[in-house]
Amino acid sequence: MPKKEKEIKTNAMRMLDKHKITYEVLQYECGEFIDGLHTAELTGAPPAQSFKTLVLQGKSKQYYVFVLPVAKEINLKEAAKLAQEKSMEMIPVKEITSVTGYVRGGCSPLGMKKQYPIFLHESAAQYGKIYVSGGRIGTTLCLSTADFLKITNAKLQEFTI
Numbered sequence: 001m002p003k004k005e006k007e008i009k010t011n012a013m014r015m016l017d018k019h020k021i022t023y024e025v026l027q028y029e030c031g032e033f034i035d036g037l038h039t040a041e042l043t044g045a046p047p048a049q050s051f052k053t054l055v056l057q058g059k060s061k062q063y064y065v066f067v068l069p070v071a072k073e074i075n076l077k078e079a080a081k082l083a084q085e086k087s088m089e090m091i092p093v094k095e096i097t098s099v100t101g102y103v104r105g106g107c108s109p110l111g112m113k114k115q116y117p118i119f120l121h122e123s124a125a126q127y128g129k130i131y132v133s134g135g136r137i138g139t140t141l142c143l144s145t146a147d148f149l150k151i152t153n154a155k156l157q158e159f160t161i
Contacts (some may be wrong), residue, residue, distance in 0.1 A: 010139065011135055013111075026140040027139055037070050047071060049131055052068060055099060065118040100112045106136040120155070
């Protein structure tokens with residue numbers, strides 16, 4: 001009898017399992033970083049419901065997580081204002097793993113090393129479900145927007161993208 005392959009769980013999946021939150025795992029073939037639009041294309045996820053995770057650091061050295069539509073860019077001045085920081089910048093790629101526990105292209109807003117303040121773009125509110133990184137390259141998670149907000153304590157915010 002063939003051995004059943006054990007599904008590799010990421011911290012994001014473990015967090016959802018622990019809180020008994022229903023989610024769907026979408027796998028895609030990819031050996032390296034690709035952007036969110038290509039990820040949505042590979043998984044068949046609607047691009048408008050697909051969100052990327054950006055980790056920013058304020059002047060205070062505090063980290064913040066912004067979750068926004070994959071096709072959009074963040075306005076750093078507005079992000080700083082929302083986080084009540086003087087200024088804000090993206091963390092360097094080389095620091096992503098040490099800050100979040102994830103790699104570039106597989107950085108999930110769920111299950112990071114530490115719980116940082118999370119801002120979810122308000123456009124997510126119009127969808128019952130959203131798609132976010134599953135915690136490694138080649139994995140996307142789909143879960144209800146309400147569950148995402150509940151488990152992350154994210155602030156649903158309007159910000160310019």
